[in-house]
Amino acid sequence: MPAIKVERQMLPMFASPNQGARFYNPELPQTEPFVPGHRTCAGCGPSIQYRMTSKAAGDNTILVGPTGCMYVANSSYLCTPYNVPWAHTQIGSAGSFTAGVAAAYEAMIRKGKWKGPFPNIICEAGDGSASDIGLASISGALYRNHDCLIICYDNEQYANTGIQASSRTPYGGMTTFSPPGKMVPEAKSLYPKDLARMMAAGHPHCYVATASVGYPIDLMNKVRKGLNHKGAAYIMIYTPCQKGFVYETPRSIDLGRLVVECGLYPMWEWDPEKRKFDYSFRPQNMRPVSEYLKLQGRFGHLHAEHVATMQKFANMQWKMMGVELPDALVRAADVKNVRDMGAAQAAEAVALTV
Amino acid sequence: MTTALAQKKKVRINGCVASAQAAKYADVDVITAYPIRPYTATMIALAQMVANGELDAEYIVADSEHSQLSIAHGASSSGARVFTGSSGVGVQFAYELYSPISGTRMPVQMMIADRTLDPPGDFGSEHTDALSTRDMGWLMGWACDAQEAFDNHLLGYRIGEDRRVLLPQMVCQDGFFVSHITTDVELPDTGQVREFLPDYKHPYPLDPRRPVSHGPQIMPEQGPPLQLERARAMEGAVPVIEQAHEEFARIFGRRYDPWIEEYMTGDAEVVFFLQGAHGVTARYAIQHMRQRGAKVGLVRLKTIRPYPTDRVKDVLGRFAVVGVIETNLGLGSVSSGGVLYAEACAALYESAQRPLVVSFMAGMGGEAIVLKEFYWMTQKMLEAKKRGKIEKRTHWVGFED
Ligand SMILES: Cc1ncc(C[n+]2csc(CCOP(=O)(O)OP(=O)(O)O)c2C)c(N)n1
Ligand code: SF4
Numbered sequence: 001m002p003a004i005k006v007e008r009q010m011l012p013m014f015a016s017p018n019q020g021a022r023f024y025n026p027e028l029p030q031t032e033p034f035v036p037g038h039r040t041c042a043g044c045g046p047s048i049q050y051r052m053t054s055k056a057a058g059d060n061t062i063l064v065g066p067t068g069c070m071y072v073a074n075s076s077y078l079c080t081p082y083n084v085p086w087a088h089t090q091i092g093s094a095g096s097f098t099a100g101v102a103a104a105y106e107a108m109i110r111k112g113k114w115k116g117p118f119p120n121i122i123c124e125a126g127d128g129s130a131s132d133i134g135l136a137s138i139s140g141a142l143y144r145n146h147d148c149l150i151i152c153y154d155n156e157q158y159a160n161t162g163i164q165a166s167s168r169t170p171y172g173g174m175t176t177f178s179p180p181g182k183m184v185p186e187a188k189s190l191y192p193k194d195l196a197r198m199m200a201a202g203h204p205h206c207y208v209a210t211a212s213v214g215y216p217i218d219l220m221n222k223v224r225k226g227l228n229h230k231g232a233a234y235i236m237i238y239t240p241c242q243k244g245f246v247y248e249t250p251r252s253i254d255l256g257r258l259v260v261e262c263g264l265y266p267m268w269e270w271d272p273e274k275r276k277f278d279y280s281f282r283p284q285n286m287r288p289v290s291e292y293l294k295l296q297g298r299f300g301h302l303h304a305e306h307v308a309t310m311q312k313f314a315n316m317q318w319k320m321m322g323v324e325l326p327d328a329l330v331r332a333a334d335v336k337n338v339r340d341m342g343a344a345q346a347a348e349a350v351a352l353t354v
Numbered sequence: 355m356t357t358a359l360a361q362k363k364k365v366r367i368n369g370c371v372a373s374a375q376a377a378k379y380a381d382v383d384v385i386t387a388y389p390i391r392p393y394t395a396t397m398i399a400l401a402q403m404v405a406n407g408e409l410d411a412e413y414i415v416a417d418s419e420h421s422q423l424s425i426a427h428g429a430s431s432s433g434a435r436v437f438t439g440s441s442g443v444g445v446q447f448a449y450e451l452y453s454p455i456s457g458t459r460m461p462v463q464m465m466i467a468d469r470t471l472d473p474p475g476d477f478g479s480e481h482t483d484a485l486s487t488r489d490m491g492w493l494m495g496w497a498c499d500a501q502e503a504f505d506n507h508l509l510g511y512r513i514g515e516d517r518r519v520l521l522p523q524m525v526c527q528d529g530f531f532v533s534h535i536t537t538d539v540e541l542p543d544t545g546q547v548r549e550f551l552p553d554y555k556h557p558y559p560l561d562p563r564r565p566v567s568h569g570p571q572i573m574p575e576q577g578p579p580l581q582l583e584r585a586r587a588m589e590g591a592v593p594v595i596e597q598a599h600e601e602f603a604r605i606f607g608r609r610y611d612p613w614i615e616e617y618m619t620g621d622a623e624v625v626f627f628l629q630g631a632h633g634v635t636a637r638y639a640i641q642h643m644r645q646r647g648a649k650v651g652l653v654r655l656k657t658i659r660p661y662p663t664d665r666v667k668d669v670l671g672r673f674a675v676v677g678v679i680e681t682n683l684g685l686g687s688v689s690s691g692g693v694l695y696a697e698a699c700a701a702l703y704e705s706a707q708r709p710l711v712v713s714f715m716a717g718m719g720g721e722a723i724v725l726k727e728f729y730w731m732t733q734k735m736l737e738a739k740k741r742g743k744i745e746k747r748t749h750w751v752g753f754e755d
């Protein structure tokens with residue numbers, strides 16, 4: 001029997017400016033492939049992301065969920081929030097199970113066993129799955145270029161097991177496996193694995209991007225670009241977790257913007273055609289890292305020198321993106337100035353309470 | 355239906371190629387490969403078939419056996435017929451996936467050409483690789499030659515994909531003795547295969563038109579019903595296996611007892627009980643020994659999952675002494691030898707006539723069991739019969755006088 005040609009979907013981009021976080025966008029699809037009523041925590045960044053991603057993808061979609069919060073806290077027996085087909089897979093099988101789904105559809109459509117346009121096949125892997133135990137399986141799927149989108153929803157830790165350090169946990173981040181103490185006052189002493197860049201460098205034929213829940217339209221457009229790209233795509237998305245980050249739950253979206261404004265989560269796209277990084281995304285503001293850190297309990301143990309160290313790290317990221325550093329940020333990387341800033345803020349707070 | 359017998363043909367191939375041919379006849383959709391000897395030869399053959407356009411399938415070179423099995427899981431969950439395989443440590447590298455695949459009731463098929471684990475890690479056949487997964491909910495059995503391997507693959511799909519079963523299958527053959535020994539194999543007509551093996555249609559695949567959730571997280575009290583269902587699927591496979599073998603005999607003209615092969619057991623006093631390729635050498639040795647008056651026979655277990663408990667009980671209960679040839683390692687087990695002994699004894703426990711049972715650690719490291727050793731083992735069994743008592747539970751053959 002002659003092979004049947006596989007028809008692919010093409011999703012249009014949203015025209016709205018990519019900075020808009022909190023306004024009604026009439027272009028957004030009505031469909032909710034990820035419905036409310038699940039058991040994730042209030043303000044859960046990964047589930048906010050899940051809703052945006054699946055909305056952007058639409059109904060001709062299959063979701064794959066490796067073990068992690070987006071499996072455990074979402075699905076309970078006979079009651080799951082997925083309105084499109086969804087399958088659990090092992091935490092180390094993110095890329096491989098997804099590849100299997102994609103391969104099955106290639107073969108079934110070609111051999112006339114399934115009729116219709118190729119579905120969007122999306123894997124929602126946590127950072128523990130994506131940066132550690134499932135790294136090879138994802139690299140395999142990207143390398144072999146299956147037509148699928150692999151998302152790392154990055155809450156910078158193993159959340160579901162009770163907050164442990166992953167390769168994505170930032171320097172200074174307190175987790176139950178990286179507690180602060182006399183010998184390690186900064187808590188996590190290693191820097192996060194540069195995961196998305198590693199994926200772009202190693203699989204240059206893939207569409208690769210970073211995104212954040214702070215920028216929903218940008219996030220959804222990147223999802224659509226990843227899905228439209230024929231072949232494999234990878235997006236790493238900043239998704240705060242209030243249980244591990246310890247912040248006020250209504251501030252998830254704020255954190256999603258602050259992390260970018262503070263230079264701690266560079267936003268970029270890798271263009272597989274031009275084989276180039278696109279660093280043109282610019283947040284509305286640039287701020288010192290302390291603005292981001294002070295909202296989160298997981299950084300509450302940090303001393304001035306640790307904050308300065310993180311500022312140095314952020315400044316390097318700004319430079320990497322080709323952004324000119326304002327003097328204030330250069331000064332903030334000096335521990336003495338961090339102390340002065342801290343003292344000034346404390347004085348201000350005391351003045352207010354008096 | 356009269357099938358086009360004209361298209362049948364005899365070819366001279368080894369077990370690995372027979373398995374590849376079976377996958378081709380089954381018109382599999384997705385193949386996942388990762389190299390490890392000796393099963394690699396199956397995937398080499400399939401790669402060439404796909405490259406030549408003889409078989410239309412996605413051929414995926416996975417990044418590990420763990421990925422191999424999870425690709426297979428994803429593809430089977432989507433509604434594709436899937437073929438994969440491994441040997442030795444490769445079988446174990448994928449261990450995490452065996453329960454999820456049977457637990458979600460996906461009839462993935464995995465070809466095993468046995469190899470010793472590390473150590474010793476040599477290329478020889480020891481059944482420990484596959485046997486270590488025996489309780490994970492996969493249908494499992496050993497072929498003794500290439501023809502039987504070919505046939506078992508077709509039977510496996512037919513049984514595993516049956517809606518009353520929906521379980522994955524491990525279709526096993528001994529490394530080298532089957533996988534790399536060339537014999538005559540009859541390849542069927544494709545029409546016969548189509549008649550025997552309908553298209554794979556899972557009742558609940560991942561299909562955007564009929565959304566389903568596979569494998570959600572559950573509460574502790576929701577676990578036991580699922581486990582029970584899986585246990586029942588295993589038990590429920592028994593009549594399906596028997597029916598499939600009947601159909602197989604009708605369509606292909608080769609009749610197998612699905613559970614047990616008996617050889618020269620009519621008047622036997624002592625029998626060997628084993629799986630796989632050593633059955634072939636055992637038959638020869640038995641002829642030899644019978645010419646010298648020993649009343650010895652062979653009982654070969656063909657399917658170990660589901661375990662044919664009553665058959666084993668009834669068959670083995672007829673003899674005075676049973677010598678289990680293990681070809682696997684059960685360190686610290688009941689017999690401190692292999693794992694087959696314990697199950698044979700458990701099956702016999704309810705028998706009114708319990709034979710003496712002794713376990714032989716033979717064929718270890720993939721060594722051939724030679725005639726001299728069959729004589730030695732038979733001698734041990736005959737002595738036990740005379741004495742009315744075994745000398746000891748486990749003999750390491752070749753290490754004792
Ligand atoms: C093989 C294996 N090892 C460990 C676990 C335990 N485990 C369950 S959820 C989880 C955390 C996953 O972290 P991540 O991928 O970051 O997702 P998150 O929980 O943060 O959403 C772990 C380690 C497991 N399920 N399987
Ligand atoms: S622990 Fe974190 S990631 Fe998990 S459900 Fe709660 S907020 Fe979401």
Ligand SMILES: [Mg+2]
Nearest residue numbers: 126127157159
């Ligand atoms: Mg995580």
